[in-house]
Amino acid sequence: xxxxxxxxxxxxxxxxxxxxxxxxxxxxxxxxxxxxxxxxxxxxxxxxxxxxxxxxxxxxxxxxxxxxxxxxxxxxxxxxxxxxxxxxxxxxxxxxxxxxxxxxxxxxxxxxxxxxxxxxxxxxxxxxx
Numbered sequence: 001x002x003x004x005x006x007x008x009x010x011x012x013x014x015x016x017x018x019x020x021x022x023x024x025x026x027x028x029x030x031x032x033x034x035x036x037x038x039x040x041x042x043x044x045x046x047x048x049x050x051x052x053x054x055x056x057x058x059x060x061x062x063x064x065x066x067x068x069x070x071x072x073x074x075x076x077x078x079x080x081x082x083x084x085x086x087x088x089x090x091x092x093x094x095x096x097x098x099x100x101x102x103x104x105x106x107x108x109x110x111x112x113x114x115x116x117x118x119x120x121x122x123x124x125x126x127x128x129x
Contacts, residue, residue, distance in 0.1 A: 024055035024072060028116055031068035032123040034080060036102065040065020041127075044082030044102070048114065051075045071116050078112035080125060103129060 030048070034041045044062035048071040060069035062082070082102050089097035105111050106127050114123040 024052060025050065025074050026072075027058070027070040028073050028118060028121055029068070030071045030114075030116055030121045030123060031066070032125065033065050034062050034067065034124075035065060035126045036082070037128055038126075041080075041082055044080060046125075047079045047081075048072070048076040048116070049079070051077070073116050073118075076114050076116055077110055078114050078123070078125070079107045079110045080112070080127065081107050102127060 034044065034046065041062050042064065045059060046062055046067050047057050047059040049057040050072040052072070052074055055072055058069065058071045060067050062080070080102055081100065083098040084101050086097040086099050091097045100107075106125075112125060116123075
């Protein structure tokens with residue numbers, strides 16, 4: 001019985017050992033709203049890319065104009081993507097055609113940024129054509 005406890009304890013120590021070893025700035029829970037032309041964005045994706053190039057981006061889903069996930073602390077470039085169906089158009093395989101309707105100034109050539117820090121965890125974005 002005692003050896004089982006020792007094995008369980010060692011397993012728990014090994015499992016938690018990697019939790020604090022993550023490199024780079026700590027992650028902070030962020031949330032906010034995304035509007036497009038004054039209306040909550042129904043569905044989409046949002047990505048925060050830190051200025052610190054030693055760590056990668058963090059992304060999340062936008063649903064009914066809201067998002068919430070963990071992001072690296074510090075200054076981040078923000079990219080927002082969303083698609084919608086194109087009425088009356090079909091894709092090459094006969095599927096419903098979709099288009100990226102968010103302008104490039106908010107995604108591939110973004111001008112958006114956010115400073116993520118303790119106490120500054122809400123970031124709202126109001127986009128327009």
